[in-house]
Every structure is written in structure tokens, then in C-alpha cells.
Amino acid sequence: MDWFNTPEDLSGKKAGPLLVSELSALISGLLDDPRLQDIRVRGEITNYKHHGRGHRYFSLSEKGGGSTAAVIKCVMWRSDADRLPFDPEEGMEVVVSGSVTLYAPHGAYQLQVKGMEKAGLGEKYLLVEKWKKELAAEGLFSLDRKRDLPRFPNRVGVVTSETGAVIHDIRNVLERRYPVEIIISPTAVQGETAHTEIALAIRRVAGLVDVVIVARGGGSFEDLFPFNNPAVVRAIAASPVPVVSAIGHEVDVTLADLAADVRAPTPSAAAELVVPDRNALLLGLQEQKARLGTALLGRLARAREEVMAFRDRLRPERFVRTIAERTQNTADLAERLERACSTRIERERLLLAEMKAALVGRSPLAVLARGYCVAEKDGKLVKSTGALSKDDRLKLRFYDGSSQAIVERVDHDRNV
Known part of the structure; x- marks a missing residue:
């Protein structure tokens, strides 16, 4: 990583010795590189220390790297450590997330850890x-x-x-x-x-x-x-x-x-x-028992009232009074019915008389009663002399009976 080449590039001034604070400031500025911020690192916890104030100090080394394994110091402040879902332990393989920072008093860089999970959890x-x-x-x-x-x-x-x-x-x-x-x-x-x-x-x-x-x-x-x-x-x-x-x-x-x-x-x-x-069931049963008792008492009270009402209706004097009332009502109804029937019969009688008079007035018998007769030939009514021949046998129907007649002559110009 070619970040600088000459002392002039480092100081921004003329070449010469730097103060320690100036060097720390330059290193801190270089550590602000985005590639060193919000990174994830996997390693094995070593030198783990849980500070009394809640901070966690430890180192991360490559697992299985032996004495030559790369190591980086780490710090995790209490505000972040309190959110851990587990307690870190010596030798535990983890994946941490954080940023590289410079600890100026010791002139050493470190990884400031914001989060941690056991390796493999991802x-x-x-x-x-x-x-x-x-x-x-x-x-x-x-x-x-x-x-x-x-x-x-x-x-x-x-x-x-x-x-x-x-x-x-x-x-x-x-x-x-x-x-x-x-x-x-x-x-x-x-x-x-x-x-x-x-x-x-x-x-x-x-x-x-x-x-x-x-x-x-x-x-x-x-x-x-x-x-x-x-x-x-x-x-x-x-x-x-x-x-x-x-x-x-x-x-x-x-x-x-x-x-x-x-x-x-x-x-x-x-x-x-x-x-x-x-306990809740027992309490519910007690409440149900109380409600049933109240309902039963109410039902008994209503039944008692109904019995008293029946008893009042079943008293003999009440029956006698009721029978008398019903007898009177029946007599009244019979009288009204009789009057209505008589009136109806009289009205129908008059109507029948009128109809009879009309029928009698239009009856053929009434005509016969005035001296007319009806001639029938072979069961058929004779309406004209044209239907008659000499020696025809006729049946003459009168008002009060009938007789037989034989045609002796047919005069078409005059009535027979």
C-alpha cells in the first residue's frame, strides 16, 4: 500500500524531524482510510480481560497460526459489550466488526470492536x-x-x-x-x-x-x-x-x-x-351456583304466582259466574240467530213467489188453460198444415190432458 514516499509528503512542510504528536496525527489520519473502517475480522480471542467498568480488552490472532500468527489488539467499550448475546472466552473463535484506530498514548493501533459473533454463526x-x-x-x-x-x-x-x-x-x-x-x-x-x-x-x-x-x-x-x-x-x-x-x-x-x-x-x-x-374454576362454579340459585328462586316465585292465578280462576263461585255469563251469551246468540234465520227465510219465500209467478206467466200450460191445444205428430210438434196429410194420427195436448185425432182433410187455405 503506497501511501507516501518522502518526508516532505509526510509533513506537508520542509524535510526534517517530526514531533511524536505530529507522527501520531499523520498515522491517525492514514487510519481514517475507508478500507480500515467498518470492517469484519475473524480470529481467536487471546489475552482476554473483562475490565471492572465493563470494557473488554483482548487480542485477535489467526487460529492455528502458532507462535508466528498475526495478532491485533482489540478494545470493546461497555456500551457495545453490554449488547453481546454471549460471554467471550479465551480461545473462542469469533468474527468482530469495527474500525482500526490509533491509541496515541502507547503509539499503537488497535481494532475498536462494535459487534461480535461466534465464528460460523453467520x-x-x-x-x-x-x-x-x-x-x-x-x-x-x-x-x-x-x-x-x-x-x-x-x-x-x-x-x-x-x-x-x-x-x-x-x-x-x-x-x-x-x-x-x-x-x-x-x-x-x-x-x-x-x-x-x-x-x-x-x-x-x-x-x-x-x-x-x-x-x-x-x-x-x-x-x-x-x-x-x-x-x-x-x-x-x-x-x-x-x-x-x-x-x-x-x-x-x-x-x-x-x-x-x-x-x-x-x-x-x-x-x-x-x-x-x-381456583378460577372453583370461583366460576361458585358464581354459577349463585346465578342458578337466583334463577331458581325467581322461577319458583313466578310458578307460585301462576298457581295462585290458577287457583283464583278455579274457585266454584267464579265458575258459576262464568257459566252464567256464557249461558246468557249463548241465549243472546240463539235469539239473534233465530231472528236472522226467520228474516232470511221470509226474504227467500218472497223471492221464490216472485220467481214462481214469473215462471207461471211464461208456462205453456197457462196458454193451454185459455182454450188452446197443441198438436203432435210422431212425437213432434205440428207447426203448419204443410206437415199434415190425410189419415195422419195426431196427439192433441190440452190443459188438463190429451186425446187422439185422425186427419180427414187438409185445407191449406184454412185452419184445420
């Missing part, structure tokens, strides 16, 4: 994102497959370490709230093969209980990494009973949390979710 983060996309494409995080927790479980399965504080917290909460049978399916919760053990523990207990709690105490991203493994996620999704996840702290979200039917912020909260509070 790759693990990318791997988790890859798994997340694949498992989401399989529908394992879909809200449609989330199941409701049973309201009154008989058995609760717990998948966690059998030696940690988590199982004691869960047991204490369950015994206090709603004692149920607890079936523990022990497993390692961190390590290279933890994900295999966790998935096996879930499958082992899922068919024996009504709900499963998968729990682990707090930890770093690397500690919780097994719960991101697809084997664990698929075991949770394939569980025949609902699964509650309680992994790490509330801010920690693993892929197992996304696949679980319910996520709890802590193992104790998970225990509270899977069982009801018996």
Missing part, C-alpha cells in the same frame, strides 16, 4: 433462513393447521432436559394450577445431536398425552440452534396432539416456535396455557 443464520423458506413452502407454519389446546387435559407431555430448572418450573405450575399426570420425555437440548434427540422425544410422547410442551431455558442463538432443525419442526408438525413451544426467552423465536400450535414466552407460561386454573 453461516448458521443463513442456514436457518434457508430452512425457514423450505418448511414454509411445505405449509408447516400455516395458521390453518394450528389446533386449539384441550381445555381439560388428563396427561401433559414435557420434552426437555430432565436435569434443568425448566422441568421443575413446569411441574410446580401444573401442581399449583391444575394437577394432572405429567409424562416427561427427556432429551438433550443443545449439542451437535440434540435435534435428533428432541425430534425422537416428541414422537415418543405425543401418542401418550393430550398436549405436549417442548421447552428450554434461555440461551444464545447457537444454544437454541437445534430447535431450528427441520427434524424438530417436522416432528412438531406431525404430532397427533397440540404442541406448545417455550424455547429460550420471549425475544427468541425459533422455527420450532413457528411450527407449534401455541408459543409461550417461558416454560412457566406454557404450563399455565395447557391447564386451567382450578
Whole structure:
């Protein structure tokens, strides 16, 4: 890196000896080069010191470089160190981010660290994102497959370490709230093969209980990494009973949390979710009992009023009065009906008389009664002499009977 060539270039003045402060200022200016700012460096922590004020001092060396390994001094101020998700240790391989600065009192450059992560975490983060996309494409995080927790479980399965504080917290909460049978399916919760053990523990207990709690105490991203493994996620999704996840702290979200039917912020909260509070149930029963008692008393009061009303309606004197009223009403109705019928019959009689008079006036018998007769030949009415011949037999119909006649002569100019 050819940054300067001559003493004149360094001082900006004539050639000559520089003051130490001037040299430090020049070096500091050179360290402002953008290529030395906001950089990431990977190395092994050595000479680690946690200062009482919270600052961290250490060196980074190339892992496996032996006595000839390159070394750079580092400082991490308390404001940045307090945000670390883990405690650095001697010999730990890390990736730090920061800028190169000059510590003028010692005339030495150093790396001022702003952030730190364990070596390999970046790759693990990318791997988790890859798994997340694949498992989401399989529908394992879909809200449609989330199941409701049973309201009154008989058995609760717990998948966690059998030696940690988590199982004691869960047991204490369950015994206090709603004692149920607890079936523990022990497993390692961190390590290279933890994900295999966790998935096996879930499958082992899922068919024996009504709900499963998968729990682990707090930890770093690397500690919780097994719960991101697809084997664990698929075991949770394939569980025949609902699964509650309680992994790490509330801010920690693993892929197992996304696949679980319910996520709890802590193992104790998970225990509270899977069982009801018996004290609350007893209180609810008491309130329900009081409401039922009040409703029953009200119902009895209303029934008593109804009985009294029936009794009042069933008294003999009331029946006699009611019968008398109904008899009077019946007599009135019969009288009105009789009058209406008589009036209607009289009106119909008059109408029939008028119709009879009209029919009689138009009847052929009325004409015959005035001295006329009707001649029939072979059952047919004779209307003209043209229909008659000598010796025709006629039937003459009179008002009060009929007789037979024989035609002796037909005179077409005169009536027969």
C-alpha cells in the first residue's frame, strides 16, 4: 500500500524531524482510510480481560497460526459489550466488526470492536433462513393447521432436559394450577445431536398425552440452534396432539416456535396455557351456583304466582259466574240467530213467489188453460198444415190432458 514516499509528503512542510504528536496525527489520519473502517475480522480471542467498568480488552490472532500468527489488539467499550448475546472466552473463535484506530498514548493501533459473533454463526443464520423458506413452502407454519389446546387435559407431555430448572418450573405450575399426570420425555437440548434427540422425544410422547410442551431455558442463538432443525419442526408438525413451544426467552423465536400450535414466552407460561386454573374454576362454579340459585328462586316465585292465578280462576263461585255469563251469551246468540234465520227465510219465500209467478206467466200450460191445444205428430210438434196429410194420427195436448185425432182433410187455405 503506497501511501507516501518522502518526508516532505509526510509533513506537508520542509524535510526534517517530526514531533511524536505530529507522527501520531499523520498515522491517525492514514487510519481514517475507508478500507480500515467498518470492517469484519475473524480470529481467536487471546489475552482476554473483562475490565471492572465493563470494557473488554483482548487480542485477535489467526487460529492455528502458532507462535508466528498475526495478532491485533482489540478494545470493546461497555456500551457495545453490554449488547453481546454471549460471554467471550479465551480461545473462542469469533468474527468482530469495527474500525482500526490509533491509541496515541502507547503509539499503537488497535481494532475498536462494535459487534461480535461466534465464528460460523453467520453461516448458521443463513442456514436457518434457508430452512425457514423450505418448511414454509411445505405449509408447516400455516395458521390453518394450528389446533386449539384441550381445555381439560388428563396427561401433559414435557420434552426437555430432565436435569434443568425448566422441568421443575413446569411441574410446580401444573401442581399449583391444575394437577394432572405429567409424562416427561427427556432429551438433550443443545449439542451437535440434540435435534435428533428432541425430534425422537416428541414422537415418543405425543401418542401418550393430550398436549405436549417442548421447552428450554434461555440461551444464545447457537444454544437454541437445534430447535431450528427441520427434524424438530417436522416432528412438531406431525404430532397427533397440540404442541406448545417455550424455547429460550420471549425475544427468541425459533422455527420450532413457528411450527407449534401455541408459543409461550417461558416454560412457566406454557404450563399455565395447557391447564386451567382450578381456583378460577372453583370461583366460576361458585358464581354459577349463585346465578342458578337466583334463577331458581325467581322461577319458583313466578310458578307460585301462576298457581295462585290458577287457583283464583278455579274457585266454584267464579265458575258459576262464568257459566252464567256464557249461558246468557249463548241465549243472546240463539235469539239473534233465530231472528236472522226467520228474516232470511221470509226474504227467500218472497223471492221464490216472485220467481214462481214469473215462471207461471211464461208456462205453456197457462196458454193451454185459455182454450188452446197443441198438436203432435210422431212425437213432434205440428207447426203448419204443410206437415199434415190425410189419415195422419195426431196427439192433441190440452190443459188438463190429451186425446187422439185422425186427419180427414187438409185445407191449406184454412185452419184445420
